[in-house]
Amino acid sequence: MKTIKDVALKAGVSPALVSRVLNNKPGVSTLAREKIQTAINELNYYPNQNARALNKGNLSAIGVILPNIITPYFSSIVSGIENVTSNNEVQIVLNSSSFDQDKELAALNTLIQQRYQSVILFSTSISDQRIVEYTDKVPGLVIFDRKIKEIEQRCIWLDDQVAAQLMVDELVKFQHQHIAILDLPHSLLHSSRRFSYFKQILKARGIKLSAGLIEQTDGTIQGGQDAIYNLLASGQKFTAVICFNDAIAYGAINFLQKQGISIPQEVSVIGFNDSTYSKMTVPNFHTIHTPIKKMAERATQLAIDLAKKPDLSIDKNDNIFTPHLVKNHSMAIVRPDAEIKPEFYGAIKEYQPRHIDNDNDNDKV
Amino acid sequence: MPTIKDVARLANVSTATVSRVVNTPEHVTLETKLKVQQAIVDLKYIPNANARQLVKDDKVMIGVVLSELSDPFNATIVHEVEHFARQLGIQVLVSTGCSNKSKEIQAVLRLQADGCNSVIIYSVALSDLELLQLSKEVKGLIVLNRFISDIASRCLSFDNQAGAALATEYLLSNGHQNIAIVSANNKPVDAKKRLNGIKSTFEKHRRQLNQTNIEYGESNFWGGYSCAEQLLKKTQTFSAVLCFNDSMAVGVIAKLRQAGICIPQQISVVGFDDLVIAQKCEPPLTTIHYPVNIMARKAVEVAWNIISQQNNLNESGYQYFPVLKLRSSTQTIVSPHNENN
Numbered sequence: 283m284k285t286i287k288d289v290a291l292k293a294g295v296s297p298a299l300v301s302r303v304l305n306n307k308p309g310v311s312t313l314a315r316e317k318i319q320t321a322i323n324e325l326n327y328y329p330n331q332n333a334r335a336l337n338k339g340n341l342s343a344i345g346v347i348l349p350n351i352i353t354p355y356f357s358s359i360v361s362g363i364e365n366v367t368s369n370n371e372v373q374i375v376l377n378s379s380s381f382d383q384d385k386e387l388a389a390l391n392t393l394i395q396q397r398y399q400s401v402i403l404f405s406t407s408i409s410d411q412r413i414v415e416y417t418d419k420v421p422g423l424v425i426f427d428r429k430i431k432e433i434e435q436r437c438i439w440l441d442d443q444v445a446a447q448l449m450v451d452e453l454v455k456f457q458h459q460h461i462a463i464l465d466l467p468h469s470l471l472h473s474s475r476r477f478s479y480f481k482q483i484l485k486a487r488g489i490k491l492s493a494g495l496i497e498q499t500d501g502t503i504q505g506g507q508d509a510i511y512n513l514l515a516s517g518q519k520f521t522a523v524i525c526f527n528d529a530i531a532y533g534a535i536n537f538l539q540k541q542g543i544s545i546p547q548e549v550s551v552i553g554f555n556d557s558t559y560s561k562m563t564v565p566n567f568h569t570i571h572t573p574i575k576k577m578a579e580r581a582t583q584l585a586i587d588l589a590k591k592p593d594l595s596i597d598k599n600d601n602i603f604t605p606h607l608v609k610n611h612s613m614a615i616v617r618p619d620a621e622i623k624p625e626f627y628g629a630i631k632e633y634q635p636r637h638i639d640n641d642n643d644n645d646k647v
Numbered sequence: 648m649p650t651i652k653d654v655a656r657l658a659n660v661s662t663a664t665v666s667r668v669v670n671t672p673e674h675v676t677l678e679t680k681l682k683v684q685q686a687i688v689d690l691k692y693i694p695n696a697n698a699r700q701l702v703k704d705d706k707v708m709i710g711v712v713l714s715e716l717s718d719p720f721n722a723t724i725v726h727e728v729e730h731f732a733r734q735l736g737i738q739v740l741v742s743t744g745c746s747n748k749s750k751e752i753q754a755v756l757r758l759q760a761d762g763c764n765s766v767i768i769y770s771v772a773l774s775d776l777e778l779l780q781l782s783k784e785v786k787g788l789i790v791l792n793r794f795i796s797d798i799a800s801r802c803l804s805f806d807n808q809a810g811a812a813l814a815t816e817y818l819l820s821n822g823h824q825n826i827a828i829v830s831a832n833n834k835p836v837d838a839k840k841r842l843n844g845i846k847s848t849f850e851k852h853r854r855q856l857n858q859t860n861i862e863y864g865e866s867n868f869w870g871g872y873s874c875a876e877q878l879l880k881k882t883q884t885f886s887a888v889l890c891f892n893d894s895m896a897v898g899v900i901a902k903l904r905q906a907g908i909c910i911p912q913q914i915s916v917v918g919f920d921d922l923v924i925a926q927k928c929e930p931p932l933t934t935i936h937y938p939v940n941i942m943a944r945k946a947v948e949v950a951w952n953i954i955s956q957q958n959n960l961n962e963s964g965y966q967y968f969p970v971l972k973l974r975s976s977t978q979t980i981v982s983p984h985n986e987n988n
Contacts, residue, residue, distance in 0.1 A: 343757060374743055396762070
């Protein structure tokens with residue numbers, strides 16, 4: 283990017299003179315003014331507001347780094363950020379990183395170059411150490427949905443253990459023993475955390491988890507459909523399906539219902555996130571409410587506050603958010619003699635699960 | 648960084664010829680010009696020395712300014728712009744104008760100050776004239792969803808009115824006598840155009856568009872859901888609901904299904920945009936296809952064209968037209984009258 287120095291060099295004058303012209307101050311000869319204006323035009327120079335705020339840094343904007351803004355989870359984060367910034371006259375500048383570490387780092391570097399003092403970062407791949415180093419360069423750096431011990435006061439995260447507990451409690455309440463799991467890709471940090479807590483707690487309650495009933499999905503509606511198809515086709519018995527996001531649950535329920543399987547009478551389902559998908563099925567499905575929007579609001583306020591006062595004292599308990607169960611109508615006790623009837627297997631043989639297309643990640647997470 | 652020699656080699660001409668194509672194209676035969684221009688595009692060669700320096704020194708960045716970032720349609724624009732920008736090695740910065748005139752302007756200026764060589768804006772609040780004025784301050788401004796004749800070559804527009812007319816025509820021609828409309832109260836420019844399309848089609852069929860059959864809400868799932876709640880309270884029955892967009896349509900379907908209504912057997916529902924959800928929802932949604940991906944690609948191409956100072960934009964701008972995507976959320980009403988035909 284062109285600076286005043288470049289303009290000065292091209293016009294053959296001092297940077298101080300260029301500055302006077304830019305600020306419309308007197309004391310510049312017509313000839314010099316013309317030379318400077320020509321140089322400005324040729325270099326396509328525009329005054330960098332950020333550079334002007336060099337001493338104070340950039341307080342009126344917040345940098346945001348998210349993998350995307352199109353899936354319900356990240357869309358909720360952006361919504362929460364917008365809630366706070368629109369009240370505060372703070373502008374959002376967003377970078378999408380597509381879960382790519384290089385893009386995340388490039389985005390961070392751009393924001394640092396532009397002296398952004400408040401940044402919200404969602405990254406699953408940058409190491410803890412590296413993130414801690416960045417806190418020196420960005421006083422208002424806040425990390426979303428990840429707990430880094432050394433900088434806990436800057437981390438906003440969800441209590442996944444409570445989430446797992448809620449799901450297991452519900453399964454126990456409705457006496458389910460044969461549980462299928464439709465999981466998110468494990469490249470997502472919170473997904474492996476969530477799943478390992480879930481396994482632990484199930485084990486503690488004495489419920490066996492069969493490996494054959496665990497399907498990993500790509501986190502999309504289609505992924506949910508394909509996974510439940512695989513499970514039905516395998517002929518294994520299951521009476522409940524745990525889905526680690528609502529899109530997966532939506533896909534699974536639609537497919538089950540199309541096969542004539544009734545929810546919850548024959549199969550119970552729990553989703554995750556409490557997004558609009560849970561209201562799109564009949565009946566609406568049970569889900570875990572994750573207060574993503576509130577977390578994002580907290581993250582934004584914290585990022586702004588930390589930028590103004592880097593030594594702000596923070597109660598890290600304010601940064602932990604607790605999920606709760608949304609009791610819709612997709613859970614029931616399954617009759618002991620109930621089993622998904624074999625005649626459905628014939629019908630589903632017609633179905634072709636599609637091949638995973640990495641570009642089609644529009645409804646992941 | 649490709650050089651003039653690389654272009655010459657690819658086009659199988661001399662460097663002098665390449666130079667002529669760039670500087671004095673009127674002295675070159677059409678065949679040669681096309682060959683060389685294709686090579687320039689393929690290699691991403693930047694003819695202008697200043698522009699070359701820009702790309703060499705800095706990461707090329709383009710900005711995108713939208714209203715709410717949490718809106719699925721806007722999120723799709725961002726997704727598609729990034730997809731194509733990534734292929735050209737361009738970084739994308741996104742900001743929001745919060746549906747407010749001065750904030751939209753501030754957002755554009757900030758992105759420019761942050762180093763964006765071009766800014767794409769989908770404005771909700773600014774008038775055509777205000778956008779024209781902004782384009783004077785922001786040389787690389789590209790406008791989505793408007794046609795502004797003075798800066799036509801930087802405008803990409805979609806015929807919203809024709810899109811709504813297409814959807815209305817489909818319903819009216821398929822036996823739907825009583826149609827409810829679900830419109831958006833937070834997208835004034837687009838909502839007006841779409842309502843105009845609906846109105847003009849009604850008039851064409853010599854029918855009256857009754858204001859009481861129009862419900863307004865926010866252009867999202869819950870907006871659609873609450874509009875459907877209102878529609879269910881009415882005494883007037885309707886056979887179809889025409890929605891401002893897919894997000895609202897999905898909300899309408901959710902509420903209607905909750906109320907025990909079968910879609911499309913009892914009520915048909917039509918959306919607008921053809922976002923991914925339209926294909927994946929149950930039942931799959933009949934909608935108007937808005938070619939966001941094609942427009943995003945073109946917007947990025949135009950941005951690159953401006954940044955690399957190639958100056959061969961289409962003077963009349965870029966216009967896109969609607970297509971009706973028929974899926975399972977609608978059906979024809981067979982009335983005794985129709986059967987006799």
